[in-house]
Amino acid sequence: MTTEADLSTPSRPAEGRAPSPGSAPAVLQVVPRLVSGGVERGTVEVTAALAAAGWRAYVASAGGPMVEEVERAGGVHLTLPVAAKNPLVMWRNVARIEAEIRRHRIDIVHARSRAPAWSTWAAARRGGTHFVTTFHNAYGAGNALRRLYNSAMAKGERVIAISDFVADYARTVYGVEPARLRVIPRGVDVTRFDPADVAPERVAQLAAEWRLPPERGRVVLLPGRLTRWKGQLDLIEAAARLGPRTDLLFLLVGSGADRPEYTREIEETIARHRLGDRVRLLPACRDMPAAFLLADLVVSASTRPEGFGRVIVEAQAMGRPVVATDHGGARETVIPGETGWLAPPGDVPALAAAIEAALDRPAEARAALAARAIEHVRRDFTTELMCARTLAVYRELVPAPAVAPGAP
DSSP states (O other), X not given: OOOHHHHHSOOOOOTTOOOOTTSOOEEEEEOSOOSSXXXXXXXXXXXXXXXXXXXXXXXXXXXOTTHHHHHHTTOEEEEOOTXXXXXXXXXXHHHHHHHHHHHTTOSXXXXXXXXXXXXXXXXXXXXXXXXXXXXXXXXXXXXXXXXXXXXXXXXXXXXXXXXXHHHHHHHHHHOOOTTTEEEOOXXXXXXXXXXXXXXXXXXXXXXXXXXXXXXXXXXXXXXXXXXXXXXXXXXXXXXXXXXXXXXXXXXXXXXXXXXXXXXXXXXXXXXXXXXXXXXXXXOOXXXXXXHHHHOSEEEEOOSSOOSSOHHHHHHHHTTOOEEEESSTTHXXXXXBTTTEEEEOTTOHHHHHHHHHHHHTSOHHHHHHHXXXXXXXXXXXXXXXXXXXXXXXXXXXXXXXXXXXXXXX
């Protein structure tokens, strides 16, 4: 029976455990589903790094289109109902995950989401294996039940935070000691997000697909799913404040299929301000490198702090200036005045002023900013760095195998 003490203590280290004789050490990453998103992308990237380094890589999820990517990266996918939040299913998952730990001789279990973390933590304790978690955000803890639910992420022998902002939250709210805490920022694939590698034809094709006018002026891009806290309404209000400037085109790019009421509110706000010719609502884009090159400025107007903010870093990797809200991970990824601008969250006049300041810089200053932004990302926020730092955490717990050529 699980006791209150069990729920408040970190995973017990599997001290002295070494890989099974004759086999490389194995890591099992656990995510709810492999559909899309930064968590899933990071899981695939770490899978590839593990395989390249001579480890055995496993991923457990309820499935999804990215399963094929896990397998192409050299990993083995295990289909389990780990997306479930039903307490009975979560309890049954303990035995399922423990069986996989024993069957595949797993040395480290890495939980990347809260719901599967509870089952994974209990299974790791039963299976006598190491347990690692990743805090992907400063999860809301408005009541005791929510705080208990979130606390699974604080139970790892090692707790990875994706930014200093998230690490501070894990320390102060959930009491994660510095000895267990590691900060590993998310990484961007700079081979994909490389302005030199995007042919002009890709940009022209995307502009045609979006039916953008040839004389469109300056393009301001806000990528992100259509959800209120992403700040689309604030950007529309900022566009209205910049009304006299008819040389600007604002593009809101992201899926809103699951939020029809909010989508309608966006459309009504555009119509109310008579901005139909200057603000476009567009579906999610599969070619984001081309979308960034199509833009003159990229905006992240989130009204609540983001743990990291991948869009901000991807845009800088493409040499684009960014305007982001001044909180959360953005404070660590934007260098104000050098790679972008920060505006107080929810402050529409300040957002409008930052957009205007960014767009009004002379061509020479824009080119210098682009170079600084690209160098900034390649120095601090690459996929290669993220994977190397993650494998270093694994090596703290389990002896490393012989490293394959080209491995992190």
